[in-house]
Amino acid sequence: MSIPFELPAEDRASSPYTGWTRAHWEAVADGLLTAAWRWSTPGCALLDLPGRPSRSGVRSDGLEGYARTFLAAAFRVAGAGGDDPHGFLDRYARGLASGTRTPGRDDTESWPLILDHDVQGQPMVESASVALGLRLTAPWLWKNLDAGVQDRAEEWLRGALRHVPAPNNWYLFPYTVAGFLESVGRGDAETAAARERATELMEGWYRGDGWYADGDGRAFDHYNGWALHLYPVLDAHLRGDTGIAVRHGERLRAHLDGFALMFGADGAPLHFGRSLTYRFAASAAVSLGALTGHTPLTPGASRRLASGSLRHFLDRGALTGDGLLGLGWYGPHEATLQPYSGPASPYWASKAFVSLLAPAGHPLWTATEEPAPVEEADRVLALPAPGLLVQATRADGIVRLHNHGSDHVRPHEGESAAEDDPHYGRQAYSTRTGPTASDNVADNHLSVEVNGRRSVRRRIRPLGAGQGDGWGWAASWHRPVFAGGPPMVPGLRVESVTVAHGPYELRVHRVAGAPAGARVTHTGWATGPEESLVSALHGLHGWEAGPETVRAPRGTAYTPWARMPRLSGAAGGTTVHVCLAALTAAPGPGPLAEAVTEVTADDTGVDVVWADGGARTRVSFDPVRVTQVAGGPDGETPTKSS
Template sequence: MPDEDRTLSPYTGYTRAHWEAAADSLLAAVAPYATENGALYHLPGEHTSWSGRLSDGLEGYARTLLLAAFRRDEKVLERYAEGLAAGTAGVWPRVADRSQPLVEAASIALALRLTRPLLWDRLDDGVRQRAAAWLGDALTAEPWPCNWELFPVTVGGFLAEVGHEPEASRAAIDRGLERIEEWYVGDGWYTDGPGRAFDYYNGWAMHLYPVLHAHLADDTRLLDLYGGRLSRHLADYARLFGGDGAPMRQGRSLTYRFATTAPLWLGALTGRTPLSPGETRRLASGALRHFLDRGAVDERGLLTLGWHGPDETVLQGYSGPASPYWASKAFVGLLLPTDHEVWTAREEPGPTDRADAVTPVGPPNWLLQSTTSDGLVRLHNHGSEDVRYDPYYTRLAYSTATAPSTSYDNSVIVGDDPSRTDIEPLGAGDGWVASRHTAGGGARVVNLVVARGAVEVRAHLVVGADPGTPVRVTGWPEDDGVHAELLPAHNLLDSAGVTGPGATLFVALARLTGEPDPLPLTESVSVKVEGAQGQGEYDVRVSWPSGPSTCFRFRASDGRPSASSWSVKPR
């Protein structure tokens, strides 16, 4: 890597030259793993995806081609041109309904569209015809009902541009864009398919593909629509990065790592962003450096399957040796010219650098809690779930410094069942967020978090459990450089308690901090609970030493403590 430039980039030291060097290194490292004809990249590793070795090899080609397209290195693109000719001559598996090649077809089509004068226009006509025919199967292939709907859109955008099956291409574009409308929930947020799966797919798929398509098609109407959504999303999204550059460890496909920066660059590329150029680069370069400094690339120069280094806990069944190279999306910033402000402006502080903040995020019903003293961001999750990918969706909280533990951190365990399903948002506001969910044995739990600085008050009302059922409340996991605390405040001995008749309220104080000597929790906040066991109402008053005192009322809507009727809101 080049030397740091702390004048232009006081927070990260990274400039465009660092991004170019990172791209060049990643592309050079994968080259030895290409097959002789260049059509497949068989990267080393014992973990193969459920699609098999041939599909994994195609994935290696497609995802690194996308990186080469953003880098626009003609010599490297020649290598991929040879692979395209061989792959479409019968080496690659066909694109079929809900098949992994559909995913990779989108990366190939986007790369070809981005580099058309450098790659596509220089191909022999026969190769172009074979490639268009191979990609054409994606126009009618049925996607999974999630961000996959955008893969035919991306293929259709390229094929329409080169005049291949224009009617089918336009139909694929219209169909996919229409389907994702069902999952747009406002304020720049999509769910990843039906339900309430909120995660980074908002940034590296749901926004990336429609906005890039509109930008490349020079479609002002679409760009105003999707670019406007992206800009609104980035106002929340920028708060998901810690002071050390770490993205939030929440959701699936986390092995894509610095692909989290793609929407930041996309906002700058299209002029649809609330962030200044210096803030955009500070956040994006911070994330890239975070991973490169912490072992994401091994001694061979390859991205590993994991988070920092290899880590199977963040993988899914579709993760293969080349899966991490969706991180290529991070390099969309290289489409911006060298004299663009995003590269020439001095880095400016991001949200976590500026001030402590507790910010509600409406659509996913999250509360983001950040502190400048340690650069930590904590996400209180009261609205996102996808039980297929527990524990990265279903815990009550996540952070930029900790990973979910096997001992069920940030959970309410009723009986011996740690499950949390059927999450219902109950609202978020100034310093608080609430939800309810189904827990062990069919009990319902109403949850409230009130936060200020690094301190949290966590209240959990357990309804519908048999009297005497044990309840355990867990807090943050310990990790290097941070300290986790959990103290009982009501109906708990250490972290455990038991239910009584009717509804039982449990309250704890919690904190995750990197400060070496914080004020004791008992001096940082006080909590007073009013309400008798089994009645249809509890009041929890939270008071801060210097600041407001707020009362939150847990109440059964019909006056009876039934499992379905309880809610909580500020009084």
């Protein structure tokens, strides 16, 4: 699809994969800002973008438009050494003066006060973008403001320090406000306390492998990159704090070691977790690593990932005809959105423009683009800390994520809440498919049916993850919950294991404690008829017949309507159910029925022998343990025991 503003000519010499250079990033930033500013209020304090209002109200939405676009403008201008050819900073300076005025009788532009997250929380989120924008542009904007405007701005921002954030990444918003105030000589005990509080919480949320939980639960998603790593590492970079830089920088490096594999060859990030309307913000951590040096990636690979992600969305309809980022993934898609999203929410994508803080002579821009990790080889990567398994295939450029550890259920929340959360509750996600809507048949899901009620997967408890040469596994258990009656069946428990082997996914489930007459169903990947994708599912044990095809009329973020394969079987007491799944772009692998030559299963474990070389995979229960031995003319040789 065409981009509604002018871009430079492609440069396939320095950017053989995307054709895009730093000049393209600047042009996109300018185009997005120019389009958004057409919706400014007269005093420039609010950008009232068109679209459905958020639950926070139109005044808060207008502040969101100001703050999030300011972040893009700040990266653009600061990265150019203060050069502001379109005069954006003058507009933001005017908006700051208007927005921080004491509300009066005829006031239409003053910003909502920052209060506790459960009273009026959204302004606290936006305070971080305002503060970071001011910090980045201080030599050209803040230092030229009247003292009265500076004082009013400080007083408004301090609301973030004096009120209660949501119990997750929100604590980094007052942290960022404090960092700005200290950078302009306005720090005190209040700012120090906000920074210390966030730092302490971050230590408690860190789980290892470069992954933070987003709060005290087990929510692992894109907030790791565009929030939990971004704010502290960028703060340390701006203040020159080597102590923080070493600790948080090494964690960013570890995160990117796995996260870099989570982009498809077409540039798409994984469609997983909430706030996906932020789109190419997913590349922020990649560029931040290149900027600060805390990355395992070469500059050429970093640019290929970042530019590939930016171009992926702009080429696929993320922009409206007048150049605005609309709510959705490509075009509008209601099921992708959260209730807190408003018309300006997509502009958190501005975080991707942290890349522009690297000047034109930085290796991020001067090195020749190199392949993305998925383009180099087939890979399987186990991430035990978050309980995730990544499976990437070079032939079709698709990356799949098998989720055995991320659920977005807070520890204090009732386990029996039966809402289906498509963004976390599915067993698998990818760079080419999205989950189905919560009121449609769930994709990639094992459901237990009791008395006509089907279960959903809520709290996920990891049981381990590991990998060998070209294969890997992850496992978890959960208690199925039900809507429309008693939410839980006492004693009912599902243990699930995914083994990635080449392009195949071996899915093993042991259902224990099911009442007589219970049934189970298992679905595969949801795809659309217009997509060049093959979604296959084949029962190996515990299913009654071949898969049927079921529809999801509301579709996914990728297709207006979707279909998927589904297996069915009987349950009761303890039963084991084994199947093969695959998602491929044509030409795909051969028939799944020919992928294995032997299957044995009981309630103690499962053995599968693969057709391609005779390797034997053993999944054991009590406790869950997965091993694989290689077959060959000299007999079986262990390749990995996990």
